[in-house]
Amino acid sequence: MSGEALRVDTASPVPPYEQIRAQLSGLITSGRLPEGERLPTVRQLAADLGLAPGTVARAYRELEAAALIRTRRGAGTRVAPLPSDLRQGPDPAELAELARAFVTAARTAGAPDPAISAAVAEALRE
Incomplete structure (x- = not known):
């Protein structure tokens, strides 16, 4: 690691x-x-x-x-x-918190919602 x-x-x-x-x-x-x-x-x-x-x-x-x-x-x-x-997997509340933090950071960086969705989809494919 x-x-x-x-x-x-x-x-x-x-x-x-x-x-x-x-x-x-x-x-x-x-x-x-x-x-x-x-x-x-x-x-x-x-x-x-x-x-x-x-x-x-x-x-x-x-x-x-x-x-x-x-x-x-x-x-x-x-x-x-x-x-x-x-x-069984992560706590749904923790997962939602992480998603909110990512979206907030991405929006702060000026990314539009479609770009944020595309970034998440790409990360899931990795």
Whole structure:
């Protein structure tokens, strides 16, 4: 896993730690980051994204509290076994919140609704 898989929009109203948390949570719950996959260190991911280490550390703490990752001394941070309540997919309210945040950011950037819809459709095809 590398920082290139994550994107942080510093102009977004969504705090960077929440963007990281939401993206990693989505990658884990969708299975794109499988159980046991090693995540970058806090310092490495912060450097890759151009953020303060504390920002990444907060995202990791929240993911650990949600039982999505585990950090062990000497073994690093790895994707934890998916909790049974998340195996069915993400929470619809969380998904709606992420969609609203994307639409807000896209509109702020000046994108018209058809372009936003096309971007979502393209992302789903990837």
